[in-house]
Amino acid sequence: MQGHSSRARRALAHLPDADPALAALALWCTHRDGDGPTCTRGDTVLYGPDFAALSLPEQVGLAGHHVLHVALRHGRRMGAMAARQGDAFTPDIYNIAADALVNEALLQAGHALPRPALRLTDLLRATLGPQAAGPDALAAWELDRLYLALLRDGAAAARAHADAQGTARDLSPDGTGDAMDSGAPDWQGRLAQALAAGRAAGRGLGLLAGRIGDAPAARTPWERLLRGLLARALTDTPRRSHARPARRWLAMDAHAHSAGGPAPVFEPGALRGGLRARIAVGLDTSGSIPDDVLARFGAELAGIAGRTGAETHLLAFDETVHLQRCLGPGDWSGGLPRLPARRGGGTAFGEMLAQADRLSPALIVVLTDLDGGFGALRPAAPVLWAVTALPAAPPPFGRVLELAG
Incomplete structure (x- = not known):
């Protein structure tokens, strides 16, 4: 492997004329020659011997394909999805979805790609039906939603x-699996600037500005917000106890005794510590929750205890609670x-x-689609409704948080 790609030199040199937006994004990527097929690894594009055999227009298009994988944070998002789903993660389907999105953008921008090329509209017609493959499909779909x-x-x-198109895996998970991508805000800015430059030039990817729905999201992951809520709920507020006097x-x-004065009015002391984070997790298993979403809820449930260290009480329910148990550390190997x-x-x-509420938790987390009756009780503990899609109307209490991806 070399320090810089000699195979891609001609295509990268041609990018400023062919597509100013892609040329600007390519400056932020690392380009190297590799021994295997051309692929993306993190922020690096590895150009294999297959790349050298292509025509110049196809080289430009394939280089753009991998530059977009980097710019759209596909490797990092793949790693986060793999961490959330555990053994249920299906990398080839994720790769197929990512390839279809970037190829659709490149073909609409007028680029050539090695044929046959997997594109979004054809994939949607073959899998989800013609109704999903409308003219605005590129703007309507983002990677995680398409994968699911x-x-x-x-x-x-x-x-x-994908097999009929001869598509091979060219993407691998990147990062630690943490949903937080510190590079996403930078890539958001770079993508916006690059598309603006391309739009001003009147050619290439810039013509699709506003029509690419799969942009890197600089959102705070729900796990981080959950940890913040737990920290606030478990703030170590002193409790008064008459079993011990205050230091004051x-x-x-002592001063009153030594001075011969009257004894002061007794002041109870403050008790600190002794509290362990306890959360109650309601897991909706009703008929409105598909099996894949239920599996997703299970993975998120494993993450709650694993990442917060909280004592976690699971309450699985539909119209009534049918399972309640305290989950220990051994329950988290490979997810629930x-x-x-x-x-x-x-x-x-x-x-x-x-x-x-009878468990007196610091926080109640409910993994649900919010399709049900709330009852008259408003719990004393704060409630976090973790949902896969935001509801049309908010619940009567608590905070709604959409699960990323």
């Missing part, structure tokens, strides 16, 4: 379609090993919230 839709409704068809009272009492077997039925939050 393919996984749920068209994984086999997606593989068959001890000093005043066995999700509750009871499935189907409607959703009601009242009994679950009442049982959770």
